[in-house]
Amino acid sequence: MNIPFWRDVSLVLLAVEAFALALIALVASYFASKGLLRVRSFLRPLFPRIRARVQQIERIMVQVGEVVVAPIIAIYVLAARVGRTALAIAGLPRGGAHR
Numbered sequence: 001m002n003i004p005f006w007r008d009v010s011l012v013l014l015a016v017e018a019f020a021l022a023l024i025a026l027v028a029s030y031f032a033s034k035g036l037l038r039v040r041s042f043l044r045p046l047f048p049r050i051r052a053r054v055q056q057i058e059r060i061m062v063q064v065g066e067v068v069v070a071p072i073i074a075i076y077v078l079a080a081r082v083g084r085t086a087l088a089i090a091g092l093p094r095g096g097a098h099r
Contacts, residue, residue: 087093
């Protein structure tokens with residue numbers, strides 16, 4: 001047996017291994033897609049309830065956010081008004097000191 005013969009045998013074995021590995025990946029993908037279809041058909045009736053619950057949580061989060069953020073905005077506006085009033089009393093332009 002010489003080297004070219006073993007080279008050819010190893011090349012054929014490499015091709016067979018690559019085909020087997022690709023076949024395994026394809027079979028796994030096939031069963032994964034079938035499983036996802038089965039899970040999707042099982043979950044489809046639950047989607048309206050999940051959507052309603054998410055919308056309820058969104059409404060609550062918006063209400064809580066408004067309650068938490070409203071005082072912060074009010075304080076910021078009050079500080080801006082006080083600053084502008086102080087500048088107006090001092091006779092300075094809106095940007096502060098003269099340039």
